[in-house]
Amino acid sequence: xxxxxxxxxxxxxxxxxxxxAAAQTAATDGVIPGIKLGLEFFMAHGPAGxxxxxxxHRPLFLDLKLHDIPNTVAGAARAVTPLRPxxxxxxxSGGAAMLRAALDAAGDAAEAGKDxxxxxxxxxxxxxxxxxxxxxxxxxxVETSERALLPFGPRAQPLRDLARYVVERKR
Numbered sequence: 001x002x003x004x005x006x007x008x009x010x011x012x013x014x015x016x017x018x019x020x021a022a023a024q025t026a027a028t029d030g031v032i033p034g035i036k037l038g039l040e041f042f043m044a045h046g047p048a049g050x051x052x053x054x055x056x057h058r059p060l061f062l063d064l065k066l067h068d069i070p071n072t073v074a075g076a077a078r079a080v081t082p083l084r085p086x087x088x089x090x091x092x093s094g095g096a097a098m099l100r101a102a103l104d105a106a107g108d109a110a111e112a113g114k115d116x117x118x119x120x121x122x123x124x125x126x127x128x129x130x131x132x133x134x135x136x137x138x139x140x141x142v143e144t145s146e147r148a149l150l151p152f153g154p155r156a157q158p159l160r161d162l163a164r165y166v167v168e169r170k171r
Contacts, residue, residue: 010034010061010087013053016044021053034059034086050083059086138167 011032013021025035035058037050042064045052054060062085066076077088142163149156 010036010059012036013041014038016040018045018049018052025053029055029058034061036061036063038063039065047083061085061087063089065089142167
């Protein structure tokens with residue numbers, strides 16, 4: 001996936017009508033930086049529909065709400081990668097598992113705080129994106145979280161500290 005852009009604004013194109021979607025994306029080009037296409041649109045038109053309404057130069061948020069067994073979600077994510085989405089929704093509670101897998105793949109038992117190699121052969125984000133990809137995503141998620149917490153000022157500092165700790169910890 002491409003690196004996140006500085007904007008967090010996407011036009012929500014919530015229709016299954018290809019002509020309406022194309023008109024909405026064209027009307028907002030140069031005004032709203034990103035395009036969000038949802039599951040209904042994707043199911044109606046697939047990757048070809050996405051290509052038909054996106055120009056390729058705008059950030060793309062594919063709101064597909066992937067939620068299935070890890071192998072299936074990994075396969076679905078790989079399948080949409082050629083569309084180069086900036087964001088892809090995956091309904092999963094595997095954030096901690098992803099970080100454990102990153103430690104498992106790169107660390108040693110003393111550093112990881114557990115026996116290493118336990119996750120080998122399992123589909124994890126590390127096996128899908130590689131160690132550096134998992135590290136990069138974890139870092140991007142922390143940075144996105146920190147930006148989202150800015151309006152809360154100092155009251156949100158414990159959450160910022162926790163997010164940094166999870167990514168930077170050695171054990």
